Amino acid sequence: MTAGETQALLETIAEMLANGLETTTEPFPETDKEFADILADLRRLDPDDLEGKLVISGFVDHPYGPDRQRCMECMYYLVHRRWCDLPELAVPVEPDWWCRLWRI
Template identity: 75%
Template sequence: MNSEQQNATLRKMAQLMRDGLKTQTEPFPETEKEFAAILEELRRLDPGDLEGKMVISGFVDHPYGPDRQRCMECMYYLVHRQWCDLPELAVPVEADWWCRLWRI
């Protein structure tokens, strides 16, 4: 994805969340089995189904939970690219966003 496409995708995601997209923030996967089940659900989507990815992974456009977790501290976040490197997502993200596939 080139930088123009990445910026367009980032804007689209931000707009979907601003417009009230309902995503599955709960349950947060506490075990590897639960995490793997969410990944399997994502794999069944068409790779271009951005909205589906966002719903299943539970994207929100703000820090989440009592610890105010955010993409910036997630192991999948690539800081210099503003990118989620989890293969099942592979989308641009803002540092202050969060999804339930967050990992430290």
């Protein structure tokens, strides 16, 4: 994916979230099994189903929860690319966004 394509996809995601896309932020997966179940749901999607990915993973465009978690602190976040490197997602993200697949 070129830098221009990445930026366009990032803008599309930002617009979807800003326009009120309702995503599944709860329940947050507390166990490895719950985490794996969400990943399995993502794997069943068409790889190009961006909205489905955002909904299932619970994306929001702001820090989330009592600890104000953000993509920036997630182990899957690639800082210099502004990218989520979780294979089931593999999308550009802003540092202050969050999803329920957040891990430290």
